[in-house]
Amino acid sequence: DMHYTVVIVGGGSGGISVASRLVRAAKSLRDHVVVIDPSDKHYYQPLWTLVGGGAAQKQATERDEASVIPDGVKWMQDAVTEFTPDANYLTTKSGTKVHYDYLVVAPGIQIDWDKIKGLKEAIGKDGVCSNYSYDYVDSTWESIRNFKGGRAIFSYPNTAIKCGGAPQKIMYLAEEHFAKAGVRDATEVVFASAGGSIFSVKKYADALDKVIERKGIKTAYKRNLVEIRADKKEAVFENMDTKQQEVMKYDMIHVVPPMSSPDFIKKSPLADANGWVDVDKFTLQHKKYPNVFGLGDASNLPTSKTGAAIRKQAPTVEKNLLSLMHDQALLKKYNGYTSCPLVTGYGSLILAEFDYDLNPMETFPFDQGVERFSMYLLKKELLPVVYWDGMLKGLL
Ligand code: FAD
Known part of the structure; x- marks a missing residue:
């Protein structure tokens, strides 16, 4: 003992x-x-x-x-x-x-990979990827880089997850990359989420809905991913309201697994x-x-x-x-303070910050509901330093 x-x-x-x-x-x-x-x-x-x-x-x-x-x-x-x-x-x-x-x-x-049928076998190859693991995060960039057009799906599960914004951040990056690579016109980008809206705080949801519209992204809310059929490149979703299953073909799918x-x-x-x-x-x-x-x-x-x-x-x-x-x-x-740096592209970010009551609690003296390059730099360059040298050292 x-x-x-x-x-x-x-x-x-x-x-x-x-x-x-x-x-x-x-x-x-x-x-x-x-x-x-x-x-x-x-x-x-x-x-x-x-x-x-x-x-x-x-x-x-x-x-x-x-x-x-x-x-x-x-x-x-x-x-x-x-x-x-x-x-x-x-x-x-x-x-x-x-x-x-x-x-x-x-x-x-805990990440519950096995709660989606077929996911454990499929993850990390043939266009099935996830940022939610050090082991598979490279497969996301592989999938985006090698994407030749078709349907790209970004899922969000029906459980609590860490970083509620991460499922959509990667979608905005992918969409921008598809445009740069010349395949955007041949591509349908779909946000298939078990949730009912893009974000929990109205101020940021309003801004993000505009991003979704500008980028021509399709949303399919109340859709919970339950199965990946890798051999047929099919994703099976359950409609949260009707409990009906719907099959969506994919050419790539970024999966956010259920967590508990x-x-x-x-x-x-x-x-x-x-x-x-x-x-x-x-x-x-x-x-x-x-x-x-x-x-x-x-x-x-x-x-x-x-x-x-x-x-x-x-x-x-x-x-x-x-x-x-x-x-x-x-x-x-x-007081429930939390923050979500919502990457909306390579070089733009909406810095959401809010409390238990979903009231914005912003740090900077400007409107953080606007997409900004400065806030992208903050996330990419400054926050990692703040983490390793400040927060983990008990200084911030
Ligand atoms: P963790 O940091 O995950 O640490 C848990 C530790 O517990 C691990 O070291 C693990 O080994 C250990 N452990 C597990 N089981 C046991 C056991 N049985 N006994 C002892 N130890 C155990 N947050 C932000 O603020 N901003 C972001 O932009 C952001 N983006 C994200 C994007 C992604 C893709 C992901 C995955 C996360 C993101 N997060 C973000 C969330 C953030 O990383 C987590 O909220 C944070 O790390 C949680 O800290 P934690 O200490 O609770 O758990």
């Missing part, structure tokens, strides 16, 4: 941000915080949109996990399998029991009825176990799951956890 003052599950965006902030804020915590994560790599996933669009290299998004573990924090390379919060310990795959005084849960979201809370969270006492880590939406403290906090994609915070949201959640967890350690009230409140 082992014991740490603070145990952090997951060394992704959320886990590393909180680890850095804790040892920075409280020197006495040095060497008493452990991050448990089985992966020897850490990924900056937001850049995968540009990798899929051929505008960035995927190697730039991957670093060794060891290199992002802060000084004064231990890394245990193992997977958590079970939580026993009534006795303040968890169990790992290797059978180790890790006891804690405080627990932070941030294992991200990681299985080991779903079956744990930490989960809510839908499987997510059950935390207070303002303090990020667990609703049943006061010495447990949750953040990031695995939490049930009712906001869009993004790294940008985590940038605001991490200080909330840090401050409230330290307050709890000192028997003080949890005063730091998260």
